Amino acid sequence: MTGSMTDGAAVRAPYLREGALLTVDGLECTFRTPSGPVRAVRGVTFDVMPGETLGIVGESGCGKTTAGRALLRLAPAQAGSVVFDGVDLTRLRGRALRATRRSLPMIFQDPLSSFNPRRRVVDIVGEGLAIAGASRQEIRRRTDEVLEQVGMSREAVGERRPHEFSGGQCQRLAIARALAPAPKLIVCDEAVASLDVSVQARVLNVLQEIRERNGLSLIFISHDLAVVRVVSDRIAVMHRGRIVEIGSAEAVYRTPAHPYTRRLLDAVPVVDEAERHDMPAPEFVDEDWASVDRDLVEVGPDHFAALSPEALDAFRDAVGSGAA
Amino acid sequence: MEPGEGIAARDAADRPLLEVRGLRCEIDTTAGTAYVLRGVDLEVPHGRTLGIVGESGSGKSMLLKSVLDLVPSTAHLSGSVEFDGIDVRAMPAGQRRRMLGRRVGIVFQNPMTSLNPVVSIGVQMAEASRFHLGLGRRAARELAADLLDQVGVPNAAKRLDDYPHQFSGGMRQRVMIAMALTCEPDLLVADEATTALDVTIQKQILDLLQRLQEERRMAMIIVSHDLSIVAGRTDEVVVMYAGRIVERRPTDELFRGTPHPYVRALRAAIPSLDTPAHARLATMRGAPPSVFDPRPDPAAAEIEDLARWCSALEESA
Numbered sequence: 001m002t003g004s005m006t007d008g009a010a011v012r013a014p015y016l017r018e019g020a021l022l023t024v025d026g027l028e029c030t031f032r033t034p035s036g037p038v039r040a041v042r043g044v045t046f047d048v049m050p051g052e053t054l055g056i057v058g059e060s061g062c063g064k065t066t067a068g069r070a071l072l073r074l075a076p077a078q079a080g081s082v083v084f085d086g087v088d089l090t091r092l093r094g095r096a097l098r099a100t101r102r103s104l105p106m107i108f109q110d111p112l113s114s115f116n117p118r119r120r121v122v123d124i125v126g127e128g129l130a131i132a133g134a135s136r137q138e139i140r141r142r143t144d145e146v147l148e149q150v151g152m153s154r155e156a157v158g159e160r161r162p163h164e165f166s167g168g169q170c171q172r173l174a175i176a177r178a179l180a181p182a183p184k185l186i187v188c189d190e191a192v193a194s195l196d197v198s199v200q201a202r203v204l205n206v207l208q209e210i211r212e213r214n215g216l217s218l219i220f221i222s223h224d225l226a227v228v229r230v231v232s233d234r235i236a237v238m239h240r241g242r243i244v245e246i247g248s249a250e251a252v253y254r255t256p257a258h259p260y261t262r263r264l265l266d267a268v269p270v271v272d273e274a275e276r277h278d279m280p281a282p283e284f285v286d287e288d289w290a291s292v293d294r295d296l297v298e299v300g301p302d303h304f305a306a307l308s309p310e311a312l313d314a315f316r317d318a319v320g321s322g323a324a
Numbered sequence: 325m326e327p328g329e330g331i332a333a334r335d336a337a338d339r340p341l342l343e344v345r346g347l348r349c350e351i352d353t354t355a356g357t358a359y360v361l362r363g364v365d366l367e368v369p370h371g372r373t374l375g376i377v378g379e380s381g382s383g384k385s386m387l388l389k390s391v392l393d394l395v396p397s398t399a400h401l402s403g404s405v406e407f408d409g410i411d412v413r414a415m416p417a418g419q420r421r422r423m424l425g426r427r428v429g430i431v432f433q434n435p436m437t438s439l440n441p442v443v444s445i446g447v448q449m450a451e452a453s454r455f456h457l458g459l460g461r462r463a464a465r466e467l468a469a470d471l472l473d474q475v476g477v478p479n480a481a482k483r484l485d486d487y488p489h490q491f492s493g494g495m496r497q498r499v500m501i502a503m504a505l506t507c508e509p510d511l512l513v514a515d516e517a518t519t520a521l522d523v524t525i526q527k528q529i530l531d532l533l534q535r536l537q538e539e540r541r542m543a544m545i546i547v548s549h550d551l552s553i554v555a556g557r558t559d560e561v562v563v564m565y566a567g568r569i570v571e572r573r574p575t576d577e578l579f580r581g582t583p584h585p586y587v588r589a590l591r592a593a594i595p596s597l598d599t600p601a602h603a604r605l606a607t608m609r610g611a612p613p614s615v616f617d618p619r620p621d622p623a624a625a626e627i628e629d630l631a632r633w634c635s636a637l638e639e640s641a
Contacts (some may be wrong), residue, residue, distance in 0.1 A: 053601075198379060201593035201595075205604050205605060230599045230602070249601050263524060268525070269527075269555070271591060275596040275598050277598065
């Protein structure tokens with residue numbers, strides 16, 4: 001039941017790099033429903049280098065959350081491989097799987113529903129360490145450390161329980177909990193989606209500081225294209241279960257190659273229209289030139305999109321004339 | 325015809341459709357009195373669009389509810405609300421409901437909680453036209469089909485027999501808009517109407533609202549926590565903070581000159597499409613004062629603080 005079974009995994013995607021911390025190759029996730037199978041994730045391939053942040057954007061139902069969950073084995077993957085730090089997670093079972101998961105924490109949209117309401121927050125933050133068998137002293141030392149990193153302290157948190165904190169504080173506590181086992185990579189799924197902009201800015205800054213200080217890698221899943229832009233080095237755009245475009249944040253936002261990416265960027269409301277770039281608009285005569293089922297081809301330096309050779313020519317023409 | 329409507333029609337041209345003066349709302353709770361609105365003045369001229377922006381707890385939804393008299397019985401309102409020259413708050417409750425129900429259409433954030441899941445769309449849509457316009461069953465159904473068609477629901481006549489869960493999120497919001505249009509309102513209120521939608525669908529719905537407003541020459545109020553939604557689509561913007569309006573400007577001048585410190589701080593906190601990777605966003609210190617703070621203007625100190633902070637931020641930029 002691994003990637004080698006499907007024909008899609010036979011050819012290595014052109015954008016996979018050497019030395020990646022995480023390599024996801026040909027991930028497939030199908031759910032059985034009464035109205036037939038739903039292929040939520042279809043042959044998704046990407047990698048994350050150490051210290052790099054990958055943003056995954058797309059609209060609801062595009063499979064971005066399922067992809068994030070499947071790589072932690074929280075959703076069942078039928079095919080594909082997920083190699084993290086040299087270990088294929090899809091082959092792990094039982095104790096080994098649980099141990100590896102500890103080093104791959106996740107931050108969810110609604111921290112209140114992912115906290116046990118009846119436990120003290122200090123205990124929740126240290127829970128992962130307790131399960132890992134750390135000593136009481138060790139848990140205490142590490143909890144103090146991570147609380148400090150998110151701008152809180154044991155004194156301020158005290159005996160309080162989750163409901164006594166605001167949304168922004170809860171999200172910072174969720175970050176502290178994720179940090180406690182000293183992970184190399186954190187998956188953030190809509191981690192700031194429920195926050196007010198002023199609070200969102202604070203949480204994003206905390207996340208960035210921690211990333212820099214600890215050399216963390218992040219996978220940042222969000223529907224908000226502006227938020228993703230701020231935190232990400234690279235960006236993958238998902239549509240109908242597939243990645244249709246991936247590349248450096250700069251390239252994807254300034255010169256989007258896939259028509260879906262362009263439509264998405266075009267729909268984002270902005271405070272000031274001036275911040276919207278003039279995007280090259282290649283003419284695609286045939287809709288099939290940029291269908292989601294096309295393989296991704298290189299359209300520029302560190303920039304790949306699901307385009308046909310004809311579409312690629314049209315795109316290069318448009319970018320060329322735009323630059324001239 | 326409602327009393328006063330004839331007089332209102334005479335000088336309707338120079339008087340705003342909605343005029344709110346010194347509106348206060350205080351709610352008794354077990355934790356004490358919540359000062360939800362601390363004196364709000366507002367005008368919406370005929371055929372114009374007003375944007376109301378604020379973060380959660382700033383009072384923007386309660387402002388709407390207070391204006392439309394949808395507040396709980398524990399709320400104490402004071403101040404005046406005039407709709408088309410009629411003093412709304414002086415009207416008997418039943419009469420007020422009949423007038424506002426007919427002349428104001430509202431679209432809320434979550435259509436699933438405003439629609440009845442076990443009643444077909446056609447029957448729900450007919451409720452307003454049968455009650456307010458006195459239409460018969462058949463005429464109400466025809467009107468519903470026509471409205472669904474106008475808001476871009478494909479196969480409108482057939483879909484009247486469908487139930488809310490059979491519509492996608494965007495289509496459900498179109499149904500809500502069609503319902504709000506039933507009585508040809510003079511004012512359409514969209515309270516976070518696109519917040520739960522994907523960006524491409526959000527754009528479709530905002531475009532639709534704009535088109536309908538222009539075609540029908542309605543006045544419109546767009547309420548949102550998102551400054552960018554309001555920025556391109558309104559004539560005037562008011563910004564709420566701690567139960568007050570702290571800024572009120574024509575939309576295209578919102579950022580010109582020196583806006584209110586809170587508006588500057590808010591603007592600085594919003595990431596934009598061309599923010600470089602790993603840039604730090606400006607985060608304002610502190611939080612708005614508690615809703616239970618009994619002082620008349622508890623935000624004064626915070627705002628002074630914000631002003632100093634903004635100046636420092638803008639100098640360093």
